[in-house]
Amino acid sequence: MAAEISAGSPPMVRFERVVKRFGDLEVLRGLDFEVRRGERVTLIGPSGSGKTTILRLLMTLERVTSGTIEVDGECLSHVRRRGRLVPADERHLRRIRRKIGMVFQQFNLFANMNVLRNLTEAPVRALGLPREQAEARARELLEMVGLADKALEHPSRLSGGQQQRVAIARALAMEPEVLLLDEVTSALDPELVAGVLDLLRDIARSGDLTVLCVTHEMRFARDVSHRVLMFDHGRIIEDGPPEQIFSDPAHPRTRAFLQAVLDA
Template identity: 75%
Template sequence: MATDPLQKTPPQAPENVTPDAPPADLVRFDQVVKRFGDHVVLDRLDFALQRGEHVTLIGPSGSGKTTILRLLMTLERVSDGVIHVDGEPLSHMPGPDGTLRVANERHLRRIRRKIGMVFQQFNLFPNMKVLQNITEAPVNVLGLGREEAEERARELLDLVGLADKIDAHPAQLSGGQQQRVAIARALAMRPEILLLDEVTSALDPELVAGVLDLLREIAHTTDITLLCVTHEMNFARDISDQVLMFDSGQVIESGPPEKLFGDPDHERTREFLGAVL
């Protein structure tokens, strides 16, 4: 199996990690390391995400936040440690003798179906109309019938306020509208976990509020689990159950938003919030 071409050594399964995570944890990072060459991006990361919880990752650029999301989407491979999703290892799979080995593509695809992601860039298919952008994956990945997938797509377009754009191509939409379509496309896969990676960073300032309001509505009206990377601190304060402060590939502080934003314990957290608030 191919490994990350930027890694000098293939990912390893640690000796003292059990194959199954505790059932209460929907996501668990267990001593996860990510290296690019000699550069350590994540340094023995431990944290857990509970079912239905909304967790936001904050911190300076380059601290490893987006890498966490990319590992969960299997766009990157761990260098060491294990990621668990819904009680099963994502990055690894049990071998015949019960020990963990690096996961194959079939295993990754199966676990990845529980996870959806909305990227900084909208990544819509430019040659497809809005309806097909939303239905393509449910039909071809989940095996839904075309009629069921289109019915779900119409419901989601109504949710994101774009029911009248069903036959538009992405080039005919504003940036904010394209990001709304991207959110609808992610929700169409019925993920248990939705990853949000700086979803407003590519938008013009006047479009940011509308997208954030939509995400607030999703956070407050659904039971979907959210893991969010953002520099929008007011948004993080509004939707989060827990906020994690990252620096140099490690969680240096975590807590509910009222504590972390109102009375942080760590000097680095105070410095960062002083610069961005």
């Protein structure tokens, strides 16, 4: 059971009237929601309901069609000039993006770099950390994820579960305030899933990270989340604590989705 978050905690992430279209396809439809600082929120729902698009918008891999996204009180993709919101430049995007780390479905490790360089390259280049300091932090993270002995290996010599652990450590090496998790076990063999989820449980419950997670692992969602949001066709149709969502969902679409997922 997740510890309670104070009702007075400020929002770390805020979506306001966010619309996202790809051509004629409207993926997000006037989306409004907040995630408070230190809160762990899981997004569930069928494929194509807009969950991963939310994470990609936060990483600025996509831009909103309309509406605004705020991170830590600052507008993400726009800035205010002379009383008007205008698209932000790359410098602004990079500064806000430094607060956010993401672990993708695919591991996205640099094949030409060993594990240690995978963890240190961004902190050195983007954060300006001295290489010795970045390497010390990287080795601490590799110890935490159980891969201290793999620092000099290349990703091709690691199993899928080990590569995902490296990807998690790499996201944490940037010391993000918000951690995004996008179906991080979907590319793993079933026998590797439990170990990665156990690691993520420990990470999610430690410190004051704000976590936004997309997953079909319902037990994981129940264990780590303060809130669960059920998405369907680009809208939130149910929002509540995991014990309510999983034990007594109010919306018939939520009940049907959970029955299909849990019986699979």
